[in-house]
Amino acid sequence: MSPLRLLCDEMLFRLARSLRAAGYDTVLAADGAPDRDLLERCRREDRVLVTRDRKLMAQALPDVRAVLLVDEDREAEARALSRALDIDWLLAPMSRCMVDNTPLSPAGPADLARVPSTVEASPEAVKVCRTCGRVYWPGGHVKRLMEKLSCWAREARD
Known part of the structure; x- marks a missing residue:
């Protein structure tokens, strides 16, 4: 498994499911979670923040590795994330639950x-x-x- 661990903001639930399906340890922010809590979790768990929120992105840098996605289309999000993080979409297919991130x-x-x-x-x-x-x-x-x-x-x- 890859050591790359991700935290997707609540708007990216579909992308989070796809990342889990690919085998990535990907958590999804709880609805309405305070930005400071998300950033602290990224620091504590060594996760990369994936977000559409420019304000959250600005708060994350420079102490949290983060990727800002600007498109709202999952195909475009996947392409942008592939470029930013060198995502292997076939890392460990169907090895994690798409809903709760538990290893299958x-x-x-x-x-x-x-x-x-x-x-x-x-x-x-x-x-x-x-x-x-x-x-x-x-x-x-x-x-x-x-x-x-x-x-x-x-x-x-x-």
């Missing part, structure tokens, strides 16, 4: 029983979040997300 674990029998019977996936390909209980399998949603991450990885290389 292999699925047990009870978890496998929750996978739709129409899914053709090996038991080893099914993962579970031990915090929230979500089960991830290589189905349509994950397949579409992996295609998106692969596209961003190709763009970053080019």
Whole structure:
């Protein structure tokens, strides 16, 4: 895993989910969290701040590593972040829960029983979040997300 750890401001929840799906330890700021708390967490946990908030960005520098994103389109955000931080969008795909950032674990029998019977996936390909209980399998949603991450990885290389 990469030592790069991120903290996304509350406006970047979709990007945070994509970063988690790529394997990055990415926390999302709580709605309305005071700027000073976010900056302190970045310092304490050695996280890179990713924000759209120019005021927060100005407060962060120079003691917190930070990236300001100016576009509100996730595709543009991903490209800008790739340039700024050399993001590997295929670092460790689907190794973290997209919702709560917990590392995923292999699925047990009870978890496998929750996978739709129409899914053709090996038991080893099914993962579970031990915090929230979500089960991830290589189905349509994950397949579409992996295609998106692969596209961003190709763009970053080019």
